[in-house]
Amino acid sequence: MAPNTASLSNDRAAMRVTIGDMAAALGLTKSTVSRALNGYPDISANTKLRVKRMAEDLNYMPLSHAQAIKTGRTRSLGLVLQLSDHDAQRPFLAEFLAGVSAGASTEGYTLTVASADNDIHLIDTFRNLLRDGKADGFILPRAMVDDLRVSMFRDADVPFVLYGRQDNDTGCAWFDVRGEDAMHDAVRHLADLGHSRIGFINGGTIYNYAGLRRDGFVRGMAASGLNFAPELVIEDAMTPEDGARIGARLLDLPNRPTAIVCAVDRVALGVYKAAEERDMKVGTDLSVVAYDGIHEGAHAQPPLTTYSVDNRQAGARLATLLIRRIGGEPPEALRETVAATFLERGSTGPAPQSAHT
């Protein structure tokens, strides 16, 4: 069953091939080999080729610590988790980490993870990681509107990439999913189904995405020829409990909405609860469409119609973008956004003919 377990111990310390081995095998000196591998101009094309082929054959990989001591770079990406935000990132974390570490490892990088409770701890954590060379740059999850991390790194000229965008975008590289387009399309979809009173429950406004999604919702309403009802738009909902509370408020309105767009899946599940308590059937009496694509949504009753985000892909892209940033590419060239994928399931349906006017 087990592939020969000895494989681990054998290669442990013994088998690592050093730059000295390479030099000896080629009849060159360490310095020549090093410069050949690093593309210095004073090495002949021929020699470079020989060296690189041999490196390939011997599966040579420079020991990152050894070069770090001179170059200061250790081929590792930093990720600092902030637990203050209402444990919101939970459902995404595993997939996201898998993506980041996969993306990193294909380029020979590793991932260093730390965590911080509050802002001053956060700064210390970043500084220590930099000082000790434990991270060459950082992935900043959950871009915020006024993001302390961004201003710090911008000033200090530390490479970083955002998961999410930034208005003041100087020096910022990022990957993001276009939640605003999803919100826009959600409204259009509902309008096509005949809905006109459409509510919107937005996520945490400290995060940058909230403003974008709100704009997307507003644009969608305009594009559908519907007029915007301020009383149907609520901000800062993050949890199912928020959703239940706010959902209840919306559904108890004299002229209640027939559909609700949620910026966050978990909130939508709370809205389900509010609807059930009022004996309204989600998907017929009330349409709900949300955003995230969490696992629980697929198993809710009815299954939640949503725009799904591939957090694994996000992690992988962020890793490669950060590596390129560390390599010196300008941040403006390192900005990617993708669309969320629409999953039409059971929580949306035609508008009820005439609810109760």
Add this chain to the structure above:
Amino acid sequence: MAPNTASLSNDRAAMRVTIGDMAAALGLTKSTVSRALNGYPDISANTKLRVKRMAEDLNYMPLSHAQAIKTGRTRSLGLVLQLSDHDAQRPFLAEFLAGVSAGASTEGYTLTVASADNDIHLIDTFRNLLRDGKADGFILPRAMVDDLRVSMFRDADVPFVLYGRQDNDTGCAWFDVRGEDAMHDAVRHLADLGHSRIGFINGGTIYNYAGLRRDGFVRGMAASGLNFAPELVIEDAMTPEDGARIGARLLDLPNRPTAIVCAVDRVALGVYKAAEERDMKVGTDLSVVAYDGIHEGAHAQPPLTTYSVDNRQAGARLATLLIRRIGGEPPEALRETVAATFLERGSTGPAPQSAHT
């Protein structure tokens, strides 16, 4: 608002104090300082004191890469996530990581995270991390019954600690929560409430905890003077869907249980659903007690009675145990277990007087 952002850049490369600085300040040589700090016997107690005080004053910390190049150790802990297991670890991951990284950082260690899809990828990942000195040892989450990782590391003499226990415990250090005691107590609690037909839905039997919890349940039944009904014990349930399916089966039994013990909270939430579909009220018609302490349990209807696990504490303890293991302490001395904390909430109540014979 922002604490002077310049703080990051200032200390960046400039301010690091090296062993050479220390030597100069003390009128000693590098080698003496190094040996003093590392406790060599050929340095006078007086000199050692002077050196260590100065190190304290100057906030000196050896650059881990620099020592790694000679010692092979880099003061970082490895954690490899396996995503094959049915995304089960999801709810715990954030807290767990926070604990590990906190525990690591108090000892001057950092955390390197990687992920693996399958077993051969897993081995490669471990090997690469070791070969490149990215990890001095590993935390192995979710101890399995027949654990490939354990046998590998045992043979290769790589330091590791388990989250969970192991029957073949040679060379194993671990931290674990005594789930078996929780299951035992759960049964006793239910028996005290008058229940006698008690079902048990266990977790994944590939994991080591499942056997333990099953034993705990059996012991609890015996200790309560109840006889064990094999048809009421089901194994290998991990998800809410599993819980709903198995719950349905148990509740449709001719002589159905009045209480169900679940080895996993998420499964219990599935049982809720099965009960609702049969118009049984959880907490009165059916008592449910589970294990984990996930957030959703507290907000279920009724709130789930459960044995809660502090995953953050677990992570922190595992980090310090591993560091001590790396430091050379024998694994037998590095085994800790703690009790889960009982949270009596709304899902348990007195046994119904006479259900239907």
Add this chain to the structure above:
DNA sequence: GTTCTTGCCGAAACCGGTTTCGGGAACCAA
């Protein structure tokens, strides 16, 4: 046929630590 470039590589210093080796000073006994 010199001299001046230019291309290419080796020698050696360096990074920040660790570890081996050897020897000076102090102490002891003879």
Add this chain to the structure above:
DNA sequence: TTGGTTCCCGAAACCGGTTTCGGCAAGAAC
């Protein structure tokens, strides 16, 4: 006084890389 220990510490090599510097040879310019 001499010789042998013991206690300390400095000198230097080493780890695996990077980077500066200098020089040799071939080709170009005169």
